[in-house]
Amino acid sequence: MNILFQMFYAVKRMLMNPKAILINLLTYAIVILILGSVFGSTYDIQKSLGKVTIAYANLDSGRNGAMVDAVLHSNDVAQLAELKPVMSLEDGKVLINKDEADAIIYIPDNFSDDKDLPHVVKVYLSTDYGVPTMVVKNIVSSLTNMMNTSSVIYKITGQTEVDAMASEHQKNNEENVKEQSLTSSSLQATTAMGYYSIAMILMLLLYGQEYGIFMASEDYLGTLGNRMRLSAVKPYVLYIGKGLGLSLVTFLQGVILLLFTKYAYGVDWGNHIIVVLLTLFILSVLVTLLGLMLVIITRSIQKAQSISSFISLGGTFIVGGFVIADFGSVAYLSPSYYAKTALFNVVYGNQVEQALANIGVMILICIGFVLVSLVASRRTVE
Numbered sequence: 001m002n003i004l005f006q007m008f009y010a011v012k013r014m015l016m017n018p019k020a021i022l023i024n025l026l027t028y029a030i031v032i033l034i035l036g037s038v039f040g041s042t043y044d045i046q047k048s049l050g051k052v053t054i055a056y057a058n059l060d061s062g063r064n065g066a067m068v069d070a071v072l073h074s075n076d077v078a079q080l081a082e083l084k085p086v087m088s089l090e091d092g093k094v095l096i097n098k099d100e101a102d103a104i105i106y107i108p109d110n111f112s113d114d115k116d117l118p119h120v121v122k123v124y125l126s127t128d129y130g131v132p133t134m135v136v137k138n139i140v141s142s143l144t145n146m147m148n149t150s151s152v153i154y155k156i157t158g159q160t161e162v163d164a165m166a167s168e169h170q171k172n173n174e175e176n177v178k179e180q181s182l183t184s185s186s187l188q189a190t191t192a193m194g195y196y197s198i199a200m201i202l203m204l205l206l207y208g209q210e211y212g213i214f215m216a217s218e219d220y221l222g223t224l225g226n227r228m229r230l231s232a233v234k235p236y237v238l239y240i241g242k243g244l245g246l247s248l249v250t251f252l253q254g255v256i257l258l259l260f261t262k263y264a265y266g267v268d269w270g271n272h273i274i275v276v277l278l279t280l281f282i283l284s285v286l287v288t289l290l291g292l293m294l295v296i297i298t299r300s301i302q303k304a305q306s307i308s309s310f311i312s313l314g315g316t317f318i319v320g321g322f323v324i325a326d327f328g329s330v331a332y333l334s335p336s337y338y339a340k341t342a343l344f345n346v347v348y349g350n351q352v353e354q355a356l357a358n359i360g361v362m363i364l365i366c367i368g369f370v371l372v373s374l375v376a377s378r379r380t381v382e
Contacts, residue, residue, distance in 0.1 A: 009241075010249070014211065014245075021253060024253070031196075032200045035200075038192075054072075054082070054102065055084050057105070060109055063112050064112040065111055068107055081135060093124070096124070102125070193261070194267045197267045198340065198347070199319075203316045204253060205254050205284055207287075208291070213305060213308060247285040251284040271350065272352055276347065283335070283336065283362060315335055318330055319336055321336075345358070
């Protein structure tokens with residue numbers, strides 16, 4: 001009951017100033033509208049699909065070359081891209097330089113030769129971001145997955161994937177390549193408004209660190225902190241109750257912004273809304289614990305707030321929150337990386353298991369923050 005009381009008290013106290021929360025939500029709603037409108041032509045699938053043009057050079061006449069042809073000329077790929085046959089890699093580069101192609105897929109003449117391993121599909125992209133790049137990467141990913149499947153089938157039965165499709169194309173395509181099949185339906189909701197809705201909601205939640213900083217400043221710093229430690233209330237009751245309460249306030253803001261983008265901007269949040277909400281809640285807990293840990297470690301509200309602001313802005317930037325960019329493993333440093341990955345997996349890919357795996361990683365990070373805070377708080381008391 002004490003934990004519930006502390007939770008209720010924390011929520012009530014934060015909601016006593018609804019004006020600040022409403023202004024914050026309105027600010028992010030406007031930012032989403034601006035970014036979604038400005039970059040709409042870049043991320044709008046319906047406008048971009050017709051412009052995805054692939055220069056295609058296949059110099060291999062063997063089994064693997066025929067398989068590549070079958071995949072790239074399938075109905076699934078035809079919905080997403082237009083192939084422009086070229087005779088060489090240089091011809092493809094000419095098309096890219098003239099802005100007549102978004103990418104090149106090049107298959108060398110020894111592609112089917114098992115003596116030359118590994119088999120390498122060479123892909124050249126005109127840019128590292130945008131919908132055309134995303135479409136090409138999905139096509140190539142599906143192609144390589146299908147080829148791996150075909151290699152296993154060939155070693156076991158002696159029959160190639162191309163032979164199977166030639167005899168009964170549609171049936172075998174569904175049975176043998178169901179997981180690798182590429183369709184446009186999984187990409188239809190990937191709009192600029194949807195992308196920036198996710199990015200800005202995550203950024204909003206990142207600023208929930210301020211609540212953790214607020215909690216730590218009361219319970220661990222100054223005269224009030226000393227009094228709290230001498231009170232009859234057990235430390236873990238304060239920690240859990242206030243932590244959950246402040247996390248809930250952050251989470252509710254994210255939910256409000258989610259609902260606003262859904263009904264005001266028409267953003268499609270997919271078919272697994274429970275997983276989406278779970279992701280937002282776990283991130284809310286994570287950032288609250290992070291704010292708490294920063295104060296306990298630095299023993300200064302000002303230092304904790306400075307670090308928090310850097311984490312929120314920098315973390316949003318390196319995960320592509322403002323402009324899509326690939327920062328590689330550096331993106332792992334952002335507290336919102338796993339949340340963003342989970343949301344894109346479940347909203348645009350219907351990959352619930354992968355989303356849950358990323359949620360699991362966030363839970364482990366939360367546990368790590370708790371352990372670090374406990375150790376640091378003991379040192380602070382001593």
